[in-house]
Amino acid sequence: MFWDEIVGHDETIKMLQGMLRRGRLPHALLFAGPEGVGKTLVAKAFAAALLCQEAAAPCGRCLICRQAAEFAHPALQVIVPAGNTIKIDQIRQLQHEAALAGGDEWRLCIIEQVERMTAQAANSLLKLLEEPPPRLIFILLTALPHAVLSTIRSRCQVLRFAPLPPEVLAAALSRRGYGEEAARVAARLSGGRMGTALALLTPGGMALRDQAAAILANLPAANMETVWSLVAMLDKLAPADFTAFLHYLTCLLRDLLLLADGHRPDLLFNLDLTHELAGLVQAWTPSALFAALAAVRDAGRAVQGNASIRLTCEALFIHLVDLAKEGSDAIHSSRRAL
Structure with missing residues (x-):
């Protein structure tokens, strides 16, 4: 998933591209917005742009870009809830890998549904954010920013993701080949969230x-x-x-x-x-x-x-x-x- 494939979030994308262009990257970003709104897609595009070695990064063709789009690159670590919560052991493993890593290459850690961390896991992550390892960027994703520990929020640059106007989303879905009525229904029922709309348009959605x-x-x-x-x-x-x-x-x-x-x-x-x-x-x-x-x-x-x-x-x-x-x-x- 690369910049030109993302519908909406233009200002957020411009801000991220500017960070990459200037080489002034925060050690932690918090992407806040409803589920299915596009936070994960933007995180993948950012990862590809950061890791791609081509001049016009992300090129979208190289192995690095393809791996980033699948969250499969070795420099990418993705943490998701284990059951209902993100547990302390998951953050300890992150700490262990961060301590072992070295060199000049960038690394990213993407934590989905970060609001579901246990208190122990949140405090452990806070210590990492207070003393971030070099050349490691955290991207925290949440639909409930108010449920994230305030001390974690304060150490992140917060980027907010808003739903698309239904008519904009419906037009984008139509361009992807979906029928006009199906696109309008999915756009309206999804509340302007591309990921949710695409899920509705799958068989059984x-x-x-x-x-x-x-x-x-x-x-x-x-x-x-x-x-x-x-x-x-x-x-x-x-x-x-x-x-x-x-x-x-x-x-x-x-x-x-x-x-x-x-x-x-x-x-x-x-x-x-x-x-x-x-x-x-x-x-x-x-x-x-x-x-x-x-x-x-x-x-x-x-x-x-x-x-x-x-x-x-x-x-x-x-x-x-x-x-x-x-x-x-x-x-x-x-x-x-x-």
């Missing part, structure tokens, strides 16, 4: 969204047995997948609210489900949709606070079933009154 749509369609007729089945199914999801599921449920409810308020269908996130949503909106009142959106938002906050997915699901879907029935009953009553 829309499975969680489709699952959320099917569940929403069945809520007006659901009973407690249905709720327990949903809870058992969703409790098997990884926390990140459950968070994504709630995001898609929010997008669907948002689209229903737009339709209920008489807005144009071309404003929907889920353009490919326009017909299905137009039929489903008849079962919901605007007030029930507002309440449902608030309930899903609260569920997301609870899970972010490490609440049990099972208990969160139970409370959420009991409430959503009640709201769906309330909306359906209100609509039927108004029709009978007519």
